[in-house]
Amino acid sequence: MEIRSYIPFPHFSFTRHDTHKRPVVxxxxRATFSIRNGEVLRPTQEQKPVAARDGYYGEAGASSLLRPSDLAISKPRSDVFINALAHAPDGKPAPMWLAEARVGMLSQALKVFGKRAWRFDTEKGWLITDPKPTVVVPLRYENAYGGSYxxxxxxxxxxxxxxGSGYVVPEHLAQDRTYKAHQIEAPGFPVTEPGQVVxxxxxxPVYADWRIPRPDDSPYASYNAAHPNMVYPGHLQGNEEVVLQNLTPDGRLDFRLPSYRMLVxxxxxxxxxxxAEMKLDTLAIDVPAMEVYATWRVVIAENVSVRVLEFRMEMDEAKSA
Known part of the structure; x- marks a missing residue:
């Protein structure tokens, strides 16, 4: 199979079998863009290649997943990943604040706390201590609810x-000890007692074996690696506005996706x-690097063998200006 490219971005093709065991290509x-506050994303001069393997913050299995590989067969909806630190408003130490993200029609918030712990109170039982004021909390699952011991x-x-942190079976708690509590939770879903399932x-992104319920049960839904709350309602189309609040020291960061039509x-x-039109099915925002990585994908039936794949693109100049 011959590959021809008329696009300025890295690309890749591979063969698999679909859910009916039919061969597909x-x-x-994958495009890398630089973030400039208040502007449309622009391609970086140096483009990062298609990711052939998963990336982690540290050791695989022992640290949060940073970015999954680009080798999914298909995704029924777009994944949105954000790598960021939560910054207290105005850079002043705070016990709690909200970190917020809006990407087009998707809007989510996280409640972020300073360090805190489970402590036994003779009158009230097990309680989480008041959070200590802080200015930065890494938004990683090590700081979210969960854990092992x-x-x-x-x-x-x-x-x-x-x-994660904060999960302990009540029968395993010693009243003369304190236990690290989580620093990230979803607004409206507080953890109020040890061993609670939240x-x-x-x-x-989340590990596939974490058994977190997916937003749908379509055949390729397992390839959506984003947190269920960060799976887009459909596919991103381009030109969506992105607004991040309290994910940078300056408070607000906003930009717009370019309007590209990618096809093969x-x-x-x-x-x-x-x-064959490609779908923008993965958007990874790396705030510390001030970069965005976008992945387009299409599945091509191979009832007749494919001789040539030509990667092509169109751009809406008015929307991407």
């Missing part, structure tokens, strides 16, 4: 986030032609 394009020779792990909150022109061995 998956075409992927050793007890009686076995590992006790919160199945929905074994990397889904972890976050803006980043498929030339089959029998002479047939098929223009």
């Amino acid at each position: 998956v075409a992927v394009a 050793e007890h009686g020779g076995e590992t006790i792990a919160f199945p929905h986030n074994p990397l 889904m972890p909150a976050g803006f980043g 022109l498929v030339r089959y061995s029998d002479g047939g032609l098929l223009p």
Whole structure:
């Protein structure tokens, strides 16, 4: 299969079988953009390649997932990932504040706390202490609700986030000890007692085996790696406004996605032609790097063998100006 590219971005193609075990070709394009506050994203001079493997903050399995690979077969909806630190408003130490993100029609918030702990009170039982004022909290699942610990020779792990903090089975608590509590939770879903089952909150991707309920049960939904609250209602179209609040020291960061139409022109061995439009199904925002990584994808049936794939694009100049 010959690959021809008429786009300025890295691309990749691979063969798989669909849910009916039929051969398909998956075409992927990935663009890297720089963020400038108040502007439309612009491609960076140096483009990062298609990600062939998952990326982590540290060791795989022992640290949060930073970005999954780009080798999914298909995604029924767009994933939105945000790597960021939560910054207290005006840079002043605060015990609690909201970190907020809006991407087009998707809007989510996280309640962020300073360090706190579970402590036993003889009158009220187990309580979480008042958070200590702080200025920065990393938005990683290590700081969200969950965790794992050793007890009686076995590992006790919160199945929905074994990397987190704050989860302890009540029967395992010692009243003369304190236990680290989580610093990130979803507004309206507080943890009020030890051992409570509450889904972890976050803006980043989650491990597939964390057993967090997905937003739909379509055949390829398992390839959506974003937190369920960060899976877009459909696919991103381009030109969406992005607004981030309290994810930078300055408080507000806003920009707009460019309006690109990405497609693959498929030339089959029998002479047939098929223009296949690619879907923008992954948007990864890296606030510390001030970069955005966008991935487009399309699945092409191979009932007749594919002879040539041509990567092409169109741009709405008016919207991307």
